[in-house]
Amino acid sequence: MIQIAILGLGTVGTGVAKVVAENMRQIERKLGEPLEVKTILVRRFKDGPYRQLMTSDFQKIESDPSIRVVVETIGGVEAAYEYTRRALEAGKHVVTANKQLVAEHGCELLDLAKRKNVSYLFEASVGGGIPVLHPLTQCMAANRIDEIYGILNGTTNYILTRMVRTDAFFSDALREAQAKGYAEADPTADVEGIDAGRKICILADLAFGQQIDPAAVPMEGISKLSLRDVKVAQRAGYRVRLLGRAVRLPGGGRTAYVAPHLIPEDNPMANVEDVFNAVMVRGNATGEVMFYGRGAGELPTASACVADVMECLQSSPRRDEIGWSPSMEGFVDPLELKARHYFRIEGSLTDAATAFGQVEVLSEDGETAFLTESLTGRDAARQSRFLNVLACMRVLS
Numbered sequence: 001m002i003q004i005a006i007l008g009l010g011t012v013g014t015g016v017a018k019v020v021a022e023n024m025r026q027i028e029r030k031l032g033e034p035l036e037v038k039t040i041l042v043r044r045f046k047d048g049p050y051r052q053l054m055t056s057d058f059q060k061i062e063s064d065p066s067i068r069v070v071v072e073t074i075g076g077v078e079a080a081y082e083y084t085r086r087a088l089e090a091g092k093h094v095v096t097a098n099k100q101l102v103a104e105h106g107c108e109l110l111d112l113a114k115r116k117n118v119s120y121l122f123e124a125s126v127g128g129g130i131p132v133l134h135p136l137t138q139c140m141a142a143n144r145i146d147e148i149y150g151i152l153n154g155t156t157n158y159i160l161t162r163m164v165r166t167d168a169f170f171s172d173a174l175r176e177a178q179a180k181g182y183a184e185a186d187p188t189a190d191v192e193g194i195d196a197g198r199k200i201c202i203l204a205d206l207a208f209g210q211q212i213d214p215a216a217v218p219m220e221g222i223s224k225l226s227l228r229d230v231k232v233a234q235r236a237g238y239r240v241r242l243l244g245r246a247v248r249l250p251g252g253g254r255t256a257y258v259a260p261h262l263i264p265e266d267n268p269m270a271n272v273e274d275v276f277n278a279v280m281v282r283g284n285a286t287g288e289v290m291f292y293g294r295g296a297g298e299l300p301t302a303s304a305c306v307a308d309v310m311e312c313l314q315s316s317p318r319r320d321e322i323g324w325s326p327s328m329e330g331f332v333d334p335l336e337l338k339a340r341h342y343f344r345i346e347g348s349l350t351d352a353a354t355a356f357g358q359v360e361v362l363s364e365d366g367e368t369a370f371l372t373e374s375l376t377g378r379d380a381a382r383q384s385r386f387l388n389v390l391a392c393m394r395v396l397s
């Protein structure tokens with residue numbers, strides 16, 4: 001019998017306990033032994049099927065030699081960081097879905113895990129149930145990764161889809177996403193692009209082998225996005241999606257950011273709807289590879305956590321190839337990236353042409369929506385400084 005502990009019993013923690021119980025036979029067949037949740041760390045005891053397993057004392061888990069893997073589903077940094085460190089120090093493998101902790105402290109925790117000869121795995125931290133980190137670090141290991149972009153937040157994609165399809169209000173769509181267990185405890189992290197930002201940092205850390213500090217990454221969410229722009233874009237053959245994007249620059253620099261984009265409707269990313277996420281990875285040997293699936297929710301996220309638990313137990317003694325250097329050297333402001341830009345201005349086509357020269361008009365009715373030629377974000381900001389800009393987004397090419 002292999003025993004594990006779960007820290008936290010929210011959406012993901014509950015999902016982990018369910019997957020371990022419901023898929024008991026498949027898991028046992030693959031591990032060669034039954035897997036059991038022995039202890040669950042909670043702040044407050046609740047009645048229910050897991051009542052007998054609960055403790056509020058982490059020391060019980062830390063000092064229990066029969067617990068080989070700790071699944072951290074607390075979220076946030078403070079307590080999660082402390083318990084993760086202590087579990088690794090105690091020689092236990094740790095598995096997590098906690099993107100904030102991995103984005104901010106992953107480098108250090110991976111290092112500690114290596115020193116202790118255990119694994120720290122976090123497949124569920126990006127893309128929920130989509131296998132993306134393992135393929136990126138293993139199946140694509142022979143590539144130089146040049147670019148990653150993706151719809152990395154299920155809550156905002158769900159909100160956008162509901163608003164466009166059914167004219168739902170932003171607040172109603174957000175409430176639905178919360179009720180379905182997609183949103184963070186504080187949904188500001190979803191709506192303002194912070195959650196997607198943490199995920200693109202993790203992807204970029206692994207892909208480029210160097211830390212990208214989330215604090216250095218510009219993150220813009222969907223709270224300022226107007227349905228008007230979404231509809232103008234749609235009529236012109238584009239979909240608006242919140243993307244996290246990380247790019248390796250010629251000359252060795254790298255950059256990352258999160259922002260809403262116009263995506264041409266023939267790009268598969270344009271048709272990713274509801275809670276689904278998609279991640280496109282461009283390797284210099286593979287070309288573009290796309291990963292698609294449910295990006296949030298109890299069971300998809302738990303599925304990735306339990307698979308990591310199984311991997312910790314199977315890989316003898318640990319998976320060594322993941323990790324990155326703590327250096328931020330070479331990080332460049334994404335304003336240096338070139339793209340066509342979408343603008344909606346209070347003004348005429350003449351105003352647009354005066355600022356940008358040749359533009360492609362998308363709508364004109366007192367306000368003017370148009371696309372520029374390809375230019376850097378810095379030039380887009382400089383050339384539009386005398387315009388009354390109502391909206392501006394990059395176009396994905």
Ligand code: HSE
Nearest residue numbers: 153154155183184296
């Ligand atoms: N709040 C996150 C999302 C959960 O909506 O994508 C999964 O990381």
